[in-house]
Amino acid sequence: MRTQKTISGRIMACTLVCFLLISQDSIMVLAEENEHLDTLTAGVASYMEGDEENEISASEEEPEKEQIQQTEEMNQTDEEAEEEVSLVAGEAEARMEAEEEEAEQVDLDTLVMANVSDSVNVREEADEESAVAGKLFKNCGGIILEQNGDWTKIQSGNLTGWAKNEYLLFGEEAAALREEAGTLKATITTDALRVRKEASEEAGVYGLVKNGETLVAVEQSDDWVAVQYDEDTVGYVSTEFATLEFTVETGKTTKEIEDEERAKELEKLSKNQGAVPTSVSDVTLLAALIQCEAGSQSYEGQLAVGAVVMNRVRSGGYPGSIIGVITAPGQFPPATNGKVAAIAARGPKVSCMQAAQAAVDGATNVGGATHFNRVGAHPGIVIGSHVFW
Numbered sequence: 049m050r051t052q053k054t055i056s057g058r059i060m061a062c063t064l065v066c067f068l069l070i071s072q073d074s075i076m077v078l079a080e081e082n083e084h085l086d087t088l089t090a091g092v093a094s095y096m097e098g099d100e101e102n103e104i105s106a107s108e109e110e111p112e113k114e115q116i117q118q119t120e121e122m123n124q125t126d127e128e129a130e131e132e133v134s135l136v137a138g139e140a141e142a143r144m145e146a147e148e149e150e151a152e153q154v155d156l157d158t159l160v161m162a163n164v165s166d167s168v169n170v171r172e173e174a175d176e177e178s179a180v181a182g183k184l185f186k187n188c189g190g191i192i193l194e195q196n197g198d199w200t201k202i203q204s205g206n207l208t209g210w211a212k213n214e215y216l217l218f219g220e221e222a223a224a225l226r227e228e229a230g231t232l233k234a235t236i237t238t239d240a241l242r243v244r245k246e247a248s249e250e251a252g253v254y255g256l257v258k259n260g261e262t263l264v265a266v267e268q269s270d271d272w273v274a275v276q277y278d279e280d281t282v283g284y285v286s287t288e289f290a291t292l293e294f295t296v297e298t299g300k301t302t303k304e305i306e307d308e309e310r311a312k313e314l315e316k317l318s319k320n321q322g323a324v325p326t327s328v329s330d331v332t333l334l335a336a337l338i339q340c341e342a343g344s345q346s347y348e349g350q351l352a353v354g355a356v357v358m359n360r361v362r363s364g365g366y367p368g369s370i371i372g373v374i375t376a377p378g379q380f381p382p383a384t385n386g387k388v389a390a391i392a393a394r395g396p397k398v399s400c401m402q403a404a405q406a407a408v409d410g411a412t413n414v415g416g417a418t419h420f421n422r423v424g425a426h427p428g429i430v431i432g433s434h435v436f437w
Contacts, residue, residue, distance in 0.1 A: 158191045160202050161222040161229075161296070163215055170209035170299060174199035181209035182301040187229035189222070189296035205298030226296050232265040234273050234290040241290070243283035247272035254283045265292060320410035321355070321362060330370045333388065334358075335396035335404035337374050340382035342432065347399055349432035352414045354407030356436065359418045366418075370408075 162168060162184040171178040174196050184190070190204030199210045217225055239259045244251040247269065254277050257263065263275040266282055273290060277283040300308070326334075334354055342349045360366035360373045367373050374383040382388050396404075414420075414429050414436040423430055428437030 156219060156223055159189065159218070159222045159226065160192050160200060161189045161217040161225045162186060163217045168211055168215040170202065170207055170211050172209055174201070174210040178210070180302060182207040182299055183305065184211060184299040185297065187225070187297055188299050189226055190298065192218075205300065206304065207299035207301050230294050230296045232268070232292060232294050234263050234265045234275050234285060234292055236261045236263075236285070236290055238289040241285055243275065243277050243285055245283065247274070247284045251284070254281060257285070268292065316415060319412070319415070321359065321412050321416070322410045323408060326370060326408050331401070331404050331408055332392050332396065333374065334370050334407065335400040336388045336391035337380060337383055338403055339391050339396045339400040340387050341380070342434065343397060343400060345432040345434075347403060348413055349434060350400055350403035351406055351411060352431045352434065352436055353420065354403050355412035355414050356417055356420050358407045359412070359416050363418060
């Protein structure tokens with residue numbers, strides 16, 4: 049029995065030992081597995097954290113990439129726009145240059161200049177027997193309207209007509225003369241423009257020029273143009289209020305020539321003859337004579353009568369006083385029949401007094417004429433119903 053118990057005890061002890069050994073191995077395995085699991089878990093956590101960081105980094109980088117991409121696209125668009133603008137500007141400039149060249153060519157094809165030392169007649173028809181329409185003077189230019197054999201129809205200013213080719217220049221020769229004889233002119237485009245002493249808005253002022261007035265341009269800059277203000281003075285006007293044009297002189301019609309000659313003659317006739325010392329009674333006496341001779345006529349006619357009397361006073365060939373001239377025998381009947389005295393006594397008309405005073409001061413519109421009569425009695429200057437010579 050004791051032996052059997054001993055054996056049973058030993059068996060139980062062995063069993064216990066085996067159990068303990070097995071348990072220890074399991075625990076070790078479990079521990080190893082747990083350690084492996086912890087490592088795996090830590091790796092997964094680290095991986096997850098890495099993904100989160102990557103996602104955050106990617107989410108932060110994505111707007112930056114989009115912004116960079118948008119900037120690059122905008123820069124590319126700007127460059128393309130600049131290239132397009134440059135291309136358009138280049139095309140426009142080329143087109144303008146072509147148009148200018150074409151315009152120059154048209155001018156060269158139609159340009160005509162006078163090839164004379166004085167003037168050439170421009171006729172109404174291409175015939176030397178045709179009426180004269182006007183004249184083309186030295187250095188005058190125009191455009192060709194038509195050509196017919198030895199004749200060319202031209203337009204120069206208000207003058208249109210035919211001139212013989214031998215008195216004209218064409219093409220390059222005409223262009224060379226135009227460049228030599230032409231003048232740059234500034235036409236004022238605003239009212240009361242100041243002509244300044246220097247090219248500055250702060251400079252002093254020589255005077256004012258009116259809208260439409262044309263001045264010879266001496267020199268041009270970006271904002272100012274130097275102009276010939278008068279014979280001895282060069283001033284400056286702003287280019288903002290003036291247009292510049294290179295021009296040549298033009299021909300004149302027969303009527304224009306006649307009008308100019310008449311104006312020159314009138315200017316010569318109107319040249320002041322110099323004042324003559326007189327008294328108030330002398331002026332009144334002259335005014336009374338004017339009223340008798342031209343009281344119903346215009347002021348010009350009244351001044352002309354007064355001028356004749358004063359020309360005689362100055363001449364030395366007549367009495368040297370107003371009363372001496374108008375009372376000379378056979379000269380002015382109203383002065384000797386009492387009419388002049390009567391008008392002087394009651395006072396002459398205002399216009400006659402003005403004409404008399406002007407004549408005494410040297411004014412004249414008949415030059416040095418010393419006679420007058422009814423129109424038709426003698427050749428001379430006709431004013432109103434009188435002719436003066």
